Amino acid sequence: MCGFLGEFTFQHNSLTESASFEALLDLSQHRGPDASCTTRGSGFQLGFNRLAILDVSAQGNQPKESPSGRYQVVFNGELYNYKDLAKKYGFTNLSSGSDTEVLIHLLDKHGVDSTIQMLNGMFAIAIVDSEIDCLYLARDFAGIKPLFYGLSPQGIVMASQFDQIYKHDWFCKSLDLRPEIVKEYFGFGYMQAPNTIYQSIYQASPGELIQVDRTGVVKKNQLITFPKTQKETVSKPELSELLQEVVARQLVSDVPIATFLSGGIDSPLISAYAKKNISEIEAFTLEVANPQLNESAMAKAYADYLEIKQHIVSVKESDLLLEIDSHFKAFSEPFGDYSSIPTYVISKEAKQKHTVMLSGDGGDELFFGYPRMLDVLQKRWWFKLPFYLRKPLAQLTNKIGLTKTWAPYFKSLDAFIENKHLHMPPVVLDKVFPNTSFSSAMKNLYTFSSLNKDALLHQLRWNEFYAHLQRVLIKVDRASMAHSLEVRVPFLDKENIGWAWSQKGRLNSKQELKKELKDLLAKEVPETIINQKKMGFTVPLKTWLHTELQSDVRHVVFERPFYGEAVMDVSVLQTYVKDFYDNKHDNAWGVWHIYAWQKWWLEHGVTGEKLKVKREQ
Structure with missing residues (x-):
């Protein structure tokens, strides 16, 4: 488990100077404090901060070159089947006992596509292929390990951390927010791959292999995916x-x-x-x-x-x-x-x-561990009725006590399910971001094609895996x-x-x-x-926001410049926070999203000054 940074230039552009590159690399030193190494080649440079887990000797350090010299590799994560792969393909004369050693041998023997599909683990990998002069980026199939990349006229920057991209010289002077992704943050509380809040900066999606050549052409291949449609059950081990x-x-x-x-x-x-x-x-x-x-x-x-x-x-x-x-x-x-x-x-x-x-x-x-999944299944029948009938019927059944639900008030099943994951009301989000829809990636996650119970249940699992789980990870x-x-x-x-x-x-x-x-x-x-009720891994947020945290929330929301005011109506967010303290609503989670946005910006935002980080000697 580690952190890496890399550059790959387009055409005849120059790499950044080593001091600037190393300063950015230092931002992820906490991810790998055991060793820090860099390598520089024709049109690329790679840096790696290592947390030594397997073969803690210097032989396990990265970046690593494949035995043939064709590939330069940085790899964050763990490969749990590396010993099986080494045995299967007869890799006996290895210079280290690390999983990265097996990875570079696999690349020489099988190439990039086939190798990535063999891997079982959690990983983010950057590979420079000197033979065809291109860069590959690969991320594990569940999205466990982070992999950010930015595309600029000078080249591509890839890293384990978001700030290593947006603080890079190629990006920091021209950061443009994407309103639809900022809206998604305030609603869901995280950035959903493949997007980030900034133009030209992205995340590799789970299971994706990305290839970039020297002209800046980007090819994406979804090597591993778990389908939205249920396939026939096959015989499986216990x-x-x-x-x-x-x-x-x-x-x-x-x-x-x-x-x-x-x-x-x-x-x-x-x-x-x-x-x-x-x-x-x-x-x-x-x-x-x-x-x-x-x-x-x-x-x-x-x-x-x-x-x-x-x-x-x-x-x-x-x-x-x-x-x-x-x-x-x-x-x-x-x-x-x-x-x-x-x-x-x-x-x-x-x-x-x-x-x-x-x-x-x-x-x-x-x-299927979330009660919200069960709630959707139990209320799906409402969406078989025309919308114009649903609302008056629900008003009647709620009034006489047959039901107690707001589900029929949503125009579609998609909107009902999406609302279960939102932590700020859609009406508020739409006021903050007028005429702004969610991204196509997010819309796809909340598109459900069937009211059939079995099909819908599988689609709910697919949604949880590729949406909510990503926030957890x-x-x-x-x-x-x-x-x-x-x-x-x-x-x-x-x-x-x-x-x-x-x-x-x-x-x-x-x-x-x-x-x-x-x-x-x-x-x-x-x-x-x-048979005991799990309480959850949480804190008394509502109480905190009304007591110990109230002063700081008010300070960062009302007294400091609000980041992103060019793409949103900040006054709506400020009113939402004020209404919380005036007891007009009790949505502590939504207020936290606003607070966390400002805390992120005040702690990590680009100030326009050249990044300076003191490296340990």
Whole structure:
């Protein structure tokens, strides 16, 4: 797990000077504090900050050149099947024990396209091919690892962090906001690939391979995707067997490894399987004083039964509040999911003892864990009726107590589902961004083609995977890597995703939410432990905004210049915040999006001055 930066020039343009390049590279030093190296060639330069996980010797450092000399590579992430691939293709005389070593041998033997399709892991890769003089960018199929790139007349810049692009000399003097993407941020709280808030700066999409030549021609190929339409179920191994194999191969590490453990279903199952492979495995749990948010007792019940050494990280709300400003420094892009605060804090504590953690992220998306999915299925019948009939019928049924729903008031099923993911009302967003629609990429994510229950359920999983999950992965990556901590995600193993995708979903009641995972966990611990309500990984945001944070919110929203006023009606946002404090609405999450936008800009925004970062000697 690391951070990289690269340049690839167009035609006969020049690379930036080494000092400027290294200053930008330093912005991701927290992602890889163990070694920092650069290489410079004809029309390209690559830099790498390494967090040493496999083969911690200098032999595992990057950038790396393939044995033939054809490819120059920087690679952030982990390849969980690298040993199997090395054995399969007879790579016995390797100069290091790292997965990157296997990667460069695969490139020489099979080329870029075939190699990327073989990989099972989490990764962002940049490859310079000297033979055909082009650049390749590849991102893992679940979008676990970040990969940003910017296109300018001078060339392309690729990096692990958003700020390494927009602070680059080729971009920082001419940054133009994209209103539709800024609108998406205020609605959803993150930037959805392939877009960013700036013109000419993008994200590689999950499973995408991008090729760029010296003339600036960009070719995109979706190498790996999980389809929106359910395919026929094929014979698959037992989920228990498969998931245990997944966890076993993700425990390979040359540095200390542990798990995150909550009171839910996903992380206890991962921890139980980890225990089968490493008897002394340890787990980290966050304990907060607020009884409505604290689930450490549930997690402790899991740890005690599984005989896992548990580190309970006890924090007061005041401790979390003290970390908010430093937590904003970890996000070099605008990001509005406030559960990033406890994620940041527990990552900080976990790093004191370990360098690698396993998490339970992805279980909800793949195994139908969100109640909103069930709600959509139960209310889909409304959308079989014409809109002009729905509203008066709902008014009647709500009045006499037969129903209690706003679903029929949405003009389409798409709008109803989209609204479940928005954290600011559409009417407010439309006032802030008049005559501005969401991007085509976001619209596609919220387009549902069927009211058939089975087909719709699969499309809901597809939506959660490629939309909401991406926000979760951003949160975990940035919060953990701020502390040089690698977080692995077993549920998002390529084989596990494929298994889940091939299974016909079933969701008729709350009891069936994540039923497959509950059944597996019941084989590891007593069901009495499982049948408890998970509280979630969150903070008392509404209370904070009305108390300790109110002064700072008012300061950054009303007293500081508001970033982006040229593409939005700032007065509407300011009124929305004022109405919150006047108790005219209680949408704390929407207010947080506004606050986080300003905090991001004030912490990371380009000031027009040349970037200066002191490098460690």
